[in-house]
Amino acid sequence: MWSIIGHDWAVDLLQAAVLHQRIGHAYLFTGPAQVGKATLARVFAQALNCQSDYLNNRPCGVCRACKLIAAGRHPDVRVLTPELNSRGQPVIKIEQMRELQKELSLGTFEARYKIAILADFDAANANAANAFLKTLEEPPPNVVLLLTATETDALLPTINSRCRTFQLRPLTVPQVVEALQNQWQVRPELANQLAHLANGRLGWAVQAAQDERLLNTRHEQLGWLQQALDGRRPARFELADKLSRQPEELDTILQTWLSWWRDVLLLAHGRSADLPLINADQQAKLRQQADKWTADQIETSLTQTQTALWQLERNANVRLVLENLFLIYPKP
Numbered sequence: 001m002w003s004i005i006g007h008d009w010a011v012d013l014l015q016a017a018v019l020h021q022r023i024g025h026a027y028l029f030t031g032p033a034q035v036g037k038a039t040l041a042r043v044f045a046q047a048l049n050c051q052s053d054y055l056n057n058r059p060c061g062v063c064r065a066c067k068l069i070a071a072g073r074h075p076d077v078r079v080l081t082p083e084l085n086s087r088g089q090p091v092i093k094i095e096q097m098r099e100l101q102k103e104l105s106l107g108t109f110e111a112r113y114k115i116a117i118l119a120d121f122d123a124a125n126a127n128a129a130n131a132f133l134k135t136l137e138e139p140p141p142n143v144v145l146l147l148t149a150t151e152t153d154a155l156l157p158t159i160n161s162r163c164r165t166f167q168l169r170p171l172t173v174p175q176v177v178e179a180l181q182n183q184w185q186v187r188p189e190l191a192n193q194l195a196h197l198a199n200g201r202l203g204w205a206v207q208a209a210q211d212e213r214l215l216n217t218r219h220e221q222l223g224w225l226q227q228a229l230d231g232r233r234p235a236r237f238e239l240a241d242k243l244s245r246q247p248e249e250l251d252t253i254l255q256t257w258l259s260w261w262r263d264v265l266l267l268a269h270g271r272s273a274d275l276p277l278i279n280a281d282q283q284a285k286l287r288q289q290a291d292k293w294t295a296d297q298i299e300t301s302l303t304q305t306q307t308a309l310w311q312l313e314r315n316a317n318v319r320l321v322l323e324n325l326f327l328i329y330p331k332p
């Protein structure tokens, strides 16, 4: 059973590969965070090592291999995830890569394939990525490499070209609503709200359904944006100072703000019906801002928020980045 929500085309292709026993050495799953890349890689790993006699029944979900892989405890399926470096950023390090390569060279213990799932491979540093190229070019027999990545720009071109790439797209609002209601028993009203906020990322929606702090955090993040927009320069700088003291939160704060500007811009341009608002529960406030500012001001705010995210990923001074951003946001 391929218990995957959405991504039907990718499931079809992977299923066909299993059915016809045409398995590549390396696969790369790309797409936004929490869209389902790691889940798809894990289910594919199950299909590859499933013990069912019937090819079209793999993964069966009930055999020893399927169960161990689901639990992350299969001896022939190794999952490599980034570790935090001294700055608190996730990184795949050369030491991790060497250890993995050693393990892959040992061959399988009990399964058909030795599988490595390299999650968030865009977090691999240059040394680790270069070391990995050797494995990618001459993989040991029966090894299948499954990579996931959000930012494909961060990958070495050779990595892209040596993998079969599956570019996963965000799910639609109805797909997320249906999954939340049917598989996670979320009540309809909340499912609808979360599906909009998730912006196609089912993983986020499921997490938010199970942990109400996520919605509260989001509410607080939007509150700070309004506080900045309502304030003049001193108030804005005070807020920049306050937010710069929680640097690990800034990425999600700015992502939330980005979703806000995107919605305001959609309304300012007279959105088409097939593009739902992310912050659909705040329509009145969005509309008010879309009417208040010029399309130019809104677009600049959107792109500068994106730039700020980019700068923070590259270790710019947090406080300066926020102050610059607040200087560009429209004045009250």
Ligand SMILES: [Zn+2]
Residues within 6 Å of the ligand: 049, 050, 051, 052, 058, 059, 060, 061, 062, 063, 064, 065, 066
């Ligand atoms: Zn199975």
